[in-house]
Structures are given as structure tokens and as C-alpha cells.
Amino acid sequence: MPTPIILDCDPGHDDVFAIWLAAAHPAIDLRAITAVAGNGHIADTTRNALVACTVAGITDVPVARGAERPLVQELSIADWIHGANALGGPELPEPEIALDDREALALMRDVVAGSTQPVTIVATGPLTNVALFVGRHPDLLPRIARVIWMGGSTGRGNVAAYAEFNAWTDPEAIQIVLDSGVPFTMVGLNIAHQALITADVRSRVAAAGTRMGAFGAALLEYFCAAYEKAEGMAEGPLHDPITVAMIADPAVATIVRTRLDIELTGTETRGATCVDLLGVLGRQANAEVALDLDVDRFWNLIEGAVRALD
Ligand code: BDR
Ligand code: CA
Secondary structure (H helix, E strand, O other), rough: OOOOEEEOOOOHHHHHHHHHHHHOOOOOOEEEEEEEOOOHHHHHHOOOOOOOHHHHHHOOOOOOEOOOOOOOOOOOOOHHOOOOOOOOOOHHHHHHHOOOOOOOOHHHHHHHHOOOOOOOEEOOOOOHHHHOOOOOOOOHHHHHHEEEEEOOOOOOOOOOOOOOOOHHHHHHHHHHHHHHOOOOEOOOOHHHHEEEEEEEHHHHHHHOHHHHHHHHHHHHHHHHHHHHHHOOOOOOOOOOHHHHHHHHHHEEEOOOOOOEEEEEOOOOOOOOOEEOOOOOOOOOOOOEEEEEEEEEHHHHHHHHHHOOOO
16 A cells, blocks of 8 residues: 655755655655745745646645744745755746645644554655644644654755754754654765766656656756755755655665754754764664665656656
8 A cells, every 4th residue: 555645845956856756656645745944935835846746747636835934043045056936947837736725734634634544744844844743733643654854964964064954944843853752764965965966867857758857857957056056066966855765665775773863052063963873872762864875776766757747
């Protein structure tokens, strides 16, 4: 039976591919998409989720608008990577599907409460919506199979020396989700930087010959140019769909069960994810952390999604 998921995202170039893979893969039952502020302001990330669905012909998945800012700090968008509208590059079509009239937390509640199977929450942005859901619906937490989140890192950061963007944007939300006891999987920069968008990947996406293929290729071109400028990486990392790929095909990544803590203070390290891979702290393991990506398997999934829809 396909795994029911809610995809909570902040599209964002790589979030779009996460949406497409989630909608296309037969092992996944995409029940809802919820938008959160992160890569862009909430109006932009919500519209971009609708655009991603429009381009791929996804008409049967409700899309709802979520939190407009992190729990504690002000929002600071990632416009140097994703552009001012969070989806720089291609011309954005007018969305052909309507926004759900429920707000994100109400849609999440309805999906989780109405499911006969436990629901997996896949999060590819800051964890604000997920933390708010945890706070508002503690009775529904046993019905969540797990949270699998793109964010954090076992090592370096990308927005600060040791903080990754999604973690840095809302560290308090991560603490709340970890404390909830819901099974948690972190898919961090350490594995995302194995999913490099090579020239071969870009031509495979373009060669799909679909509307998605052309749109996706334009997204990847912009994204790689932004990464080259920002980090000297001409082959940018397609972070977000790794989470979805791990549900579609668990053999795509190795994981380790370990201790994960989030730095909320720190002089230089707020937003750093502290992953005790050596177990030196002697604390109880509280998360799974993804380590190694089967790169060919991953890109085959992405290409398959781009060819399957539209
Ligand atoms: C993460 O931040 C965003 O820029 C991407 O969409 C991804 O979710 C990578 O740090
Ligand atoms: Ca994202």
C-alpha cells in the first residue's frame, strides 16, 4: 500500500522536484501540500506550490497556506539562491488550481485524523508548520508515522558556518518536533551535497520533452548559476527530493540512528544541528540521520517523475 504523506514545503527550486516526485511515484500517496515561509515569503511559497502542481498537471492534491514567519525570529528569505519570488528562472504560469480554503494546520489535521494509516510528514522547509501542528494537536501525534525533514547537517552549514538554512530559520521549531517524540529523520546537507546537479542531470530533465521537463530544466539552470555565485558550486545540490526518494525507495540512502540536538543559543552556532555520530555524549538516540546517497538511484527517480507526469 502506498505511504500516505503530507508534504510541507517552501518552494523553492528543489521543493518543486520534491512535489513532483511525491505526486508521481506509485509508492507514495500525496494527500496534501502545505506551504511555509522560508525560501520566500508565504504568498510566494504558496503560489509556487500551486505553480508546481499546475506545471505537472497535479489537480487532485489540496494545497494550503501555512505560517508566515518562524516561531521566534524574523523571517529572512533565501533570495540569493532562489530569487526574489523564491522560484527564479522560468516564467511562472498563472496557477490553474485553487488554494484550499483551509489553513495549513486545519488541512493537516483533517488528513491525519481522517487517515486509516499513520501519515508521514515530509518537510522540506523550516519546521514551523510542523511544530505548530505538534502544539495544537498532541492527540493526533500517535497517528503520525514519522517526520522526515530536509535540513541541518552533520558538518558544515550554508547560511552560517555550522547552520543550514531550514534549521537556522526556525531552530525552536526543531526543538519542539524533537521533543514531541514523533519518529524523526534528518536529511541534511551532508547527504544533499551528494545530489549534485551535473550537466548530464540537466540534459536528462530537459530531454523528457514534457512541460515539466522544460520548466524543470529552467529551474535547474537558475539554481546552479545561483550556487556557483554563492558557493562556487557550478553543480548545485538538489536537497529536498531526497526526503521523498527515501520513502519511495528506502535503498536510496543509508541512515544511522543517533543523537540529534539543535543549538538554540551559541555565540556563533545558533541553528546548528549537533549529531553525535560517535556517541561520545552517551545520550539516548532520538533520530535517524541520512548519510550516504545512491546517486544513480536518486537521479533515476527524479527523471522518472519528470517523465511520468504532465
Ligand atoms: C534548504 O534550504 C532551501 O534553500 C532549500 O529549498 C532546501 O530546503 C537547503 O539548505
Ligand atoms: Ca526547501
